[in-house]
Amino acid sequence: MVSGFRPLTALPSVDHVIELRELTKRYGDRVAVDGLSVRVQAGVVTGFLGPNGSGKSTTMRMILGLDAPDHGEALIGGVRYRDLDWPLKTVGALLDAGAFHPGRSARAHLTALAASNDIPGSRVEQVLRVVGLSDAATRRAGTYSLGMRQRLGVAVALLGDPGVLLLDEPVNGLDPEGIRWIRDLLRGLAAEGRTVFVSSHLIAEMALTADRLVVIGRGRLLAETTVAELAAGGDSLEDAFFRLTAQDTDYRGVGAS
Amino acid sequence: MNGYGFRHAARMERIKLRSVRSTWWLAVAAVVVMAAAGAGVGLGYRSHTPVATAAQILNNSLGGAIVAQLLLGALGVLVVTGEYGTGMIRSTFAAVPRRRTVLAAKVAVCGGAALTVGLVASFAGYLSGQLAIRGTAIPAASLGDPAILRAVVLTGVYLGATALIGVGIGAIVRHSGAAIGTLFALMFVPMIVAGLFGESGIQIGRFVPLLMLLNSIAVTSPLPGLFASWISALLMCGYAAVAILCGGVLLRYRDA
Numbered sequence: 001m002v003s004g005f006r007p008l009t010a011l012p013s014v015d016h017v018i019e020l021r022e023l024t025k026r027y028g029d030r031v032a033v034d035g036l037s038v039r040v041q042a043g044v045v046t047g048f049l050g051p052n053g054s055g056k057s058t059t060m061r062m063i064l065g066l067d068a069p070d071h072g073e074a075l076i077g078g079v080r081y082r083d084l085d086w087p088l089k090t091v092g093a094l095l096d097a098g099a100f101h102p103g104r105s106a107r108a109h110l111t112a113l114a115a116s117n118d119i120p121g122s123r124v125e126q127v128l129r130v131v132g133l134s135d136a137a138t139r140r141a142g143t144y145s146l147g148m149r150q151r152l153g154v155a156v157a158l159l160g161d162p163g164v165l166l167l168d169e170p171v172n173g174l175d176p177e178g179i180r181w182i183r184d185l186l187r188g189l190a191a192e193g194r195t196v197f198v199s200s201h202l203i204a205e206m207a208l209t210a211d212r213l214v215v216i217g218r219g220r221l222l223a224e225t226t227v228a229e230l231a232a233g234g235d236s237l238e239d240a241f242f243r244l245t246a247q248d249t250d251y252r253g254v255g256a257s
Numbered sequence: 258m259n260g261y262g263f264r265h266a267a268r269m270e271r272i273k274l275r276s277v278r279s280t281w282w283l284a285v286a287a288v289v290v291m292a293a294a295g296a297g298v299g300l301g302y303r304s305h306t307p308v309a310t311a312a313q314i315l316n317n318s319l320g321g322a323i324v325a326q327l328l329l330g331a332l333g334v335l336v337v338t339g340e341y342g343t344g345m346i347r348s349t350f351a352a353v354p355r356r357r358t359v360l361a362a363k364v365a366v367c368g369g370a371a372l373t374v375g376l377v378a379s380f381a382g383y384l385s386g387q388l389a390i391r392g393t394a395i396p397a398a399s400l401g402d403p404a405i406l407r408a409v410v411l412t413g414v415y416l417g418a419t420a421l422i423g424v425g426i427g428a429i430v431r432h433s434g435a436a437i438g439t440l441f442a443l444m445f446v447p448m449i450v451a452g453l454f455g456e457s458g459i460q461i462g463r464f465v466p467l468l469m470l471l472n473s474i475a476v477t478s479p480l481p482g483l484f485a486s487w488i489s490a491l492l493m494c495g496y497a498a499v500a501i502l503c504g505g506v507l508l509r510y511r512d513a
Contacts, residue, residue: 065354066347067512082354085260091351099348101277101339108276109348116269116352117261156348 015077016042016163016195018063022072025058025219032058034219035072040197040212042163045190047210047227048199051245055219056199057095060168064093076164088117088160094167097149099156102142106133106152109141110159117160127155146173154182164195171205183209203241207231215241217248266353266362274336274366283332284374287325287416291382294321299389309390311398312477315405318386319412319475323467325378326419329371330440333423336367337504338433346513356508360428364501368421375416383409404477411490412475418493419444419466425500428508459483466493 018040025033033055040046050056061067063074065081073080076091084090100109110124128134131151136144141152150173157165167186171179186209190196200206206213207227215223222244223230230244231237274280295318302309302317340346353359383405387397398405423440430436444467451462459482462468469489473479479486 061347061512064347064351066350068510084354087261087354088352093351095347095351096344099344101273101343101345103277103279104273105276108272112269112272112276113348113352115272116265116349118265 016193017077018164018166018195018197019075019078020059020063020072021075023059023062023069023074024071025055025062025067026070032219033062033069036216036219036221037072038214038221038224040195040214042195043190043193044211045186045196045198045209046212046214047206048197048214048216049203049206049241050199050201050216050222051248052201054216054245054248056201056216057168058219059216060093060095060166060199063166064091064095066095086117086160088113088119088162090160090162091164091166092157092160092162093165094150094153094157094170096168097146097153097173100141100149100152103140105138106141106144106155107137109152110155113156114159119160123159123161127158130158131155147175147178150174150178154185162194165189165197167196167198169199169201171200171202179205203238207237215244217245220248222248261353261358263358263361263365266358267365269349269352270336270359270362270366274370277339279335279339280332280370283328283335284370287328287374288378288381290324290328291319291321291378292385294318294324295382295384295386296389299386302390302395303393305395308394308396311396311405314386314390314395315383315398315408316471316476319379319382319408320471321382322379322412322416322470322475325375325416326444326466326470327441329375329416329420330423330444331437332371333367333420334427334436334440335433336363336424337427338431338436341431342433350513356513357505360424360501360505360508363424364421367424368417371420372413372417375420376410376413378416379409379413382412402477407486408475408477411486412470414490415466415470415474415493418490418497421497422493422500425497425502425504428504429500463489464492466496469493 473489
C-alpha cells in the first residue's frame, strides 16, 4: 500500500485496461501517431518507450481527449475519456510539469481540480503530504523548482485516487532521490492492481521501473514486450533498444571522428 | 451522483478565479478608476458656469467606464487565455472533458463577478461625483430618480457584458496579448470608423459599444438616433453571446 490509498482489489481489473485501436494523428503531412494498437494491462507498470518525437506525448494527449485522433480510438475500460462520469477518479494524468497557472498556489490548484470531480478537501491535504509539498502548499507554483513542479503534477494525478495512471516523462527534472521516489510510488500503485502507463525516453530508468514495455518509433508500434524479453537477446537493454528503433529515429548525430 | 456537471465545473472556476492576483488587481483597478474619474469630474464642475445640470454630472462622472471596460474586458480574456498560455487548460480539460461545460462555467462565474464589480464601480463613479459637488449650487442627482438609477445600473451591466465579450474572444483567439489587442480594437476602431461618416455615422454608431456607453447607457436620456439605454445594454449582451458561441464551437474542434 502506498500511503493510505484504498486498495483496488475489489474492482475488476478489466475496468482499468487502456486500449488503443489503430490510433492515428496527423499534423499536416507529418504522421505523429500511425495506426497504434496497444492494450495496457492493470497490475503492472507499463513503460512507453521511444526516441524523442516518436509520438508518446501525442498518444497520451489523445487518451485524455485533449487531442482528437484522425482515425481510431482510445478507450479506458471500454469507455472514451470524454464519456467518463468522474474523469479524475478514473484516470490520473501527469502531462508536463507546467499544466498549472504559475500565479496560483499548489493548494488552490489542487482544490480547484478537486471541486470539479467532487473530491473532498481532505484528499487535497493527503496528496500534498504524499508528494511532500505540504510546507510549500501556499506558495505560488511559479516559484517552484522543476522537481517541485513534477511533484505537483504527480499530486494532481493521484488526486482522485484513480485506477489508471498516465504519466508522461515523470522523472524529468527530478534528482536521484526523486527518481527513486517515483519508481517506488509507481510500483506500489501497480501492485495495488492499478494500471500504470509511463512514458520515457530513458531505457535505463524504464528497466528499473517497468515490467512491460511498449516501444514506438515514428508513431508506429515497434514492440510490445517485457523488460526480461528485451534484455534476453544477449546484448544490453540499451543496445536492444537502439536496434529496435534504429530505422525510426528522426534526428541522430554521428560520431565525432 | 451520476458524474460531474455544470455545478462542479462552476465551483472549480470560482476557486480558480479567486486564487490568482490578476483578478483582484483588475477588479480593484476598475473600481478605483471609476471613483477617481467621478471625483475628478465633480471637482472640475465646482467652478463651472453656468451651473452644470444633474444629467451632465451623471454622464461625465460615469466616464471612468471607458477605462474600466478595458480592465474588466481583460479580466474576461485572461480567464480563458491565462489557461492556454500556462498549460493549465490541459489540467482543466482533463478534469472536465466536456469543454462547453467548462466554457459555460467560466461565463457564469466570470460574468457574475464582472457584473458585481461593474455595478460597484459604476456606483463608486456616481457617488464620488456627487460627493465632489456637495455644497455647490449644482443639483444633486438622486438614485431615487429612475433615469439616474437606470444609467448607473446599466453602466454596470455594460461592464459585465464587456468581460463576457472578453471570455468569448479569449476562447476564439487563445493568446493573451492577441486577444486583449482584439478586444481593445473592437472597442475603439468601430467608433473611429463611425466618426468618419459624419452625420450619417449615427446609423452605425448606435451599434458601436463605446458610443452606446457614452451616449445611450451612461446618460439620463440617449442622444437622438441612438437606441434606448436598455436596448443598448441588451445589444452588448448579444455581442457577448455571439463571441461566446463562436468560442464554444471552436473549443470543441480544436486540440487543447
